[in-house]
Amino acid sequence: MNLPRERARRRPTMRLSTRIALAVGVLVPLLVIAAGILVVRWVTADVTRRQDIALRQRAEHLAPDARALLRAVENERENAVRARENKLLDGALDLGVRVELPGGPVSAGPQPPANVPLPDARHRGPVTVRADGKAWRVVSRPLGAARGGAGTLRVFQPTTETDARSALLRRRVLVVAAFAVPISALAGLVVGAGATRSLGALRRRAAAIEPDDDARPDVHVPSGVAEVDDLGRTLAVVLGRYDTQTARTREALETARAFAATVDHELRGPLTGIRTDLDVLAAYPGLTPAERGEILGDLTAGQERILSLLASLRALAQGDLADEQAFERVDLGELAHEAARDARTRHPGADVLVSAPQEIRVHGLRPGLRLLLDNLIGNALVHGRGPDGAASIRIGVHADAGGAARIRVDDDGPGIPIERRDQVFERFRRGPDSPGAGLGLTLVAQQVALHRGHVAIGTVPPGSGTRVEVLLPGRRADEPTGAPGQIRRDWLTREPTESGAGPQEPHRQPT
Incomplete structure (x- = not known):
């Protein structure tokens, strides 16, 4: 006790x-x-x-x-x-x-x-x-x-x-002291009641606050009493933090529900296929080696798809719950070289070149920016191969005159039709020959929105191949990334058909 x-x-x-x-x-x-x-x-x-x-x-x-x-x-x-x-x-x-x-x-x-x-x-x-x-x-x-x-x-x-x-x-x-006792006590009571009237009003406003009430009145109303006004401002700040934390908790719950629902929905098909292949292997032990090899290949592909889907959904959920306090100064050129080196390790025959003539630092989320580069490079390696099947990826990191950072990823692929360039950022938009889960470019759009930037898809001059261009605004380390509610955080919870135009504004064609 x-x-x-x-x-x-x-x-x-x-x-x-x-x-x-x-x-x-x-x-x-x-x-x-x-x-x-x-x-x-x-x-x-x-x-x-x-x-x-x-x-x-x-x-x-x-x-x-x-x-x-x-x-x-x-x-x-x-x-x-x-x-x-x-x-x-x-x-x-x-x-x-x-x-x-x-x-x-x-x-x-x-x-x-x-x-x-x-x-x-x-x-x-x-x-x-x-x-x-x-x-x-x-x-x-x-x-x-x-x-x-x-x-x-x-x-x-x-x-x-x-x-x-x-x-x-x-x-x-x-005699004066004897008379001063009741008179001063009464005066003190009157003065005290007047001095605490503002506190009483503050208490009533605070007691009237209801959770999730967007139309509630401000808890702090200037009263002319310095101490009461300081308390009111402090209470308003605390309530603002409480609202922010409540909104974040609600977002986390919605993200968790959406993650569970999406995993259930998206894994049902691959798991059903895997179960079917396993049933075939169990029911027909006399299959030829070629038939058995084909079924095992399907099992392997299904297992890889499941792992890719889980990893992408986890990354998407982490992006929706990204905390502004985790932002730091990040060197984009260094990050691009790391992503290219890892891509060449995974794809030994690919040609991945980086052009970063100067140091360019942005205030951002380092894991998120690395995820953005990995998915842009991975998408180009899958869909941007030339007619001869070779993969040649060019990555450029440059600074604009206004201090913004520009990332360009070019490939030699067939390109993306103009009418489909916004749709590729939607969740689970997969091409017919895509081995992934359809979340790679969605993760790119999410990170661009989280960093308050822009992403656009165009054509590599003079007109062949795909160019994906990301523009990240320059921002000081002490400048906030944006007020709550100004950054989109529903990439996992919103239905794919509602995703529309991708990040935060309509895409612009790169020049």
Whole structure:
């Protein structure tokens, strides 16, 4: 049992719009709180800075009166001391003031208790002092030396107002964050639903696709959402590949059915003849050697015909199922020399010459092009012998001015009548003296169509013999051979009477 797959199937699912709503509902309050904390700190720092400036200014303003009080105390003038105290305390207004004198402190206004440690007088401040849950900002100013010790002025301001403002801001931030949770979640749900609407439409279009529906709508419709459009284009590409593969599978099935049906139909005659010959041999053991030799010859011819037919049908089926990825750069001149050399090996008395003055490469299927040359040469060796019975085959491979490759195969035979030149490319078209299965030139036409070329039958100048000319267009290695459906792939499945004009266009007479 595949436990990871089982767990993956049991994993709960959640709609994308719900995920967006949850993410927004959590993220927005967190952002509000984080922004609120920063704002509270900035506002508190700004208010504290302003208060510190005012506190320093008040301390500088009170310092002369504090020094006058220190001098009055030093001179022991009671009336002057009281007058200076009153003036100093009146100038303090709502602030706390403490003047530390040699004889004891003089203080008034809000300030920490006397037992709370204060900063050194040399630290001019402001400094925060805390006691009993309260806090003050204090500024210290030294007043100079006097008999019995030095004097110090301290000015205090409670931080109650600043703390109250900070607390109010914090409460407001929390209130805003509390309200942001449902509002942001609802907004996220709305935004998520809008963002996933295009995905929903894409899903519905994809779900509506039916196999073998040529009139189906395009699965990709531009929505304005980049991610959805990328997904739609990717899905369209995948579906295109699926359609191509489905069509190829269908073609393969049709080819297999046609192969089986054709083999059954075409082998019935030779096998029946072989069975008859075997029955004759079994029923008449007293046949003369000449009669027995004739029957054995018929058996051998039938067996060779069966092998030729099977090989040709297999090649025809392979051509119908040829894959464009198997195409490569092929040197036609080299391929022609190989085909001629093999033909001379099979037919020692034949004269097979090749003229390929330059290297000519085409983007094609190497086995298919070799099959094309073998069948053209084989057809010329069978039907293109001269009156004396000798076989002289000339093969020419040349390049046109436009970059196309031209293959010519000439023989010295009696030629083919004009009215039969298109028919010879049809399946199972055999001459009365032909030993083959009638598929040689059909294979030639198939390979020409597969390579998007043209084939034509004419007469060798000045008018004797047969010339078969194949024109293959020049094509770069990165250029496709053609879109699906533009190349004929029914050479095995189409009935022979429907084959008509051979490759892909009407044949032209070679010049």
